[in-house]
Amino acid sequence: MTAMSENSTRPLRLPAPAKLNLFLHITGRRPDGYHELQTLFQLLDHGDELEISIQPDGQITFECQDQTLGAPDNNLVVRAARQLQQHTRTGLGAHITLYKHLPAGAGLGGGSSDAATTLIGLNHLWQTNLTLEALAELGVSLGADVPVFVMGHSAWAEGIGEKLTPVTLPEPYFVVLSPACHVNTGEIFSHQQLTRDSSPIKIAAFLAGQSRNDCEPLVRRLYPEVDSAIQWLSKFGPARLTGTGSSVFAPMASEQAARNVLQALNTAEDPALSGTKGWIAKGVNRSPVLKCL
Ligand SMILES: C[C@](O)(CO)[C@H](O)COP(=O)(O)OP(=O)(O)OC[C@H]1O[C@@H](n2ccc(N)nc2=O)[C@H](O)[C@@H]1O
Ligand SMILES: Nc1ncnc2c1ncn2[C@@H]1O[C@H](COP(=O)(O)OP(=O)(O)OP(=O)(O)O)[C@@H](O)[C@H]1O
Secondary structure, three states, X not given: OOHHHHHHHOOEEEEEEEEEEEEEEEEEXXXXXXXXXXXXXXEEEEXXXXXXXXXXXXXXXXXXXXXXXXXXXXXXXXXXXXXXXXXXXXXXXXXXEEEOOOOOOOOOOHHHHHHHXXXXXXXXXXXXXXXXXXXXXXXXXXXXXXXXXXXXXXXXXXXXOOEEEEOOOOOOEEEEEEOOOOOOHHHHHOOOOOOOOOOOOOHHHHHOOOOOEOOHHHHHHHOHHHHHHHHHHOOOOOOEEOOOOOOEEEEEOOHHHHHHHHHHHHHOOOHHHOOOEEEEEEEEOEOHHHHOO
């Protein structure tokens, strides 16, 4: 069987991992309104999954059980597929099924990761042979978080999050709490009370504990569920917001320590935590996507 016919018959099942922002400083604003930031992206071993197969007639079709995501045409998976199709002028199409496990609007980069996995998967199936750098450049217009998922490595990031330097992190276990609320990233970045004047730091300052998430004070004020989640998780470790929220996380000394925190969450009688989901994820340096191809 040739590589092409193998590609066209077998659906490709790929992971779309989540990320945490271990810190997030906003250092300025570009003329187009986008914010300049510094962040440390930690990829996780947990996320969504996609199944992709080729459609020879050029159609892009999409399936997802999660009805809360809105119209298929607006889904980042479909937008990524159309963008690659137009850019490469391939005559091929695809049928894509999204198995959504990550909450949306939760600061975990779920939509961006789905878009990145779509670009990587279709580039492979369609044999369009773009480099990862070219796919990342194409993806940044879909979301500022797409490039890190395409490059596939935990990274120090600057610019709007697209200037990436891969870093090797200790890969600890994290407890992640996802309150039931969705936070709209655009709303936080356009809020008058957002801190936008942090001085740039070097990685040594992060390692010395001199970092924060600049969105956190504002998001805690606007979303009491997030404030409660941070207060509760702080009893077990240094808890922080990821991205613009709504999820919060704390690194744990071991998987067992993480399990103990989840058990405490399940038996907590605090009404402010009702609807908040807790889960455990392991930090990974390399994205599981590239290992699948
Ligand atoms: C907060 C982070 O998750 C940190 O990793 C990202 O910066 C956000 O990335 P994202 O969800 O992929 O965001 P996008 O879909 O690109 O942008 C949503 C909206 O947030 C604002 N936005 C986003 C990123 C950024 N660096 N500056 C901004 O001002 C813009 O108004 C934009 O319209
Ligand atoms: N495949 C997708 N998965 C999740 N959301 C999607 C998807 N496609 C489009 N969206 C839209 O994008 C919005 C943001 O979703 P996403 O999960 O990427 O946010 P987020 O976790 O806050 O990301 P970030 O950390 O990058 O800000 C959702 O409210 C939803 O309407």
